Amino acid sequence: MTTAQTLLTIAGLGLVTLVTRALFFLSQRELPMPRWLLEGLRYAPVAALAAVIAPEVLMTDGRLIDTWRDARLFAVAAAGAWFVWRRDILGTIVVGTAVVLALRLGLGW
Numbered sequence: 001m002t003t004a005q006t007l008l009t010i011a012g013l014g015l016v017t018l019v020t021r022a023l024f025f026l027s028q029r030e031l032p033m034p035r036w037l038l039e040g041l042r043y044a045p046v047a048a049l050a051a052v053i054a055p056e057v058l059m060t061d062g063r064l065i066d067t068w069r070d071a072r073l074f075a076v077a078a079a080g081a082w083f084v085w086r087r088d089i090l091g092t093i094v095v096g097t098a099v100v101l102a103l104r105l106g107l108g109w
Contacts, residue, residue, distance in 0.1 A: 003073045041078045056072070057072045057073070057076050069109055070109060071099065071100045071103035071104050071107075071109040072100065074099055074103060075095075075096040075097070075100040075103070076096065077097040078094075078095050078096060079093070079095050079096030079099070082095040082096075
C-alpha cells in the first residue's frame, strides 16, 4: 500500500466510525425499538466479553489447549471465584493477573 492509500483508508475508517456512532445523537427523537430487542441488548456486553475471552483462555495457535498445566485456566478459576465472592471487577482483574504472573514466573508455565 502506498502512503496515500494508507491515509485514505484511515480517513475512510474514521468517517465510517463517526457516522455510525453519530446516528444515535443526530436523531431529534428516540428511535423506537421492540421490547424483545431491548431485552436482547442487555446481554450484548456479556456475549461480546465471552467471545473475546473464551478463545484467549481455551486456545493456543488456533487449537484447543491440550494440558491442564496452563496458567490461564487457573487464573480464570481464581478470578471467577473472586468475582462470585466479592462482586468486584477490579479485584477480579487483579486476582486473575496475579495468578497468571505467579504461575508463569514461579513455575514457568
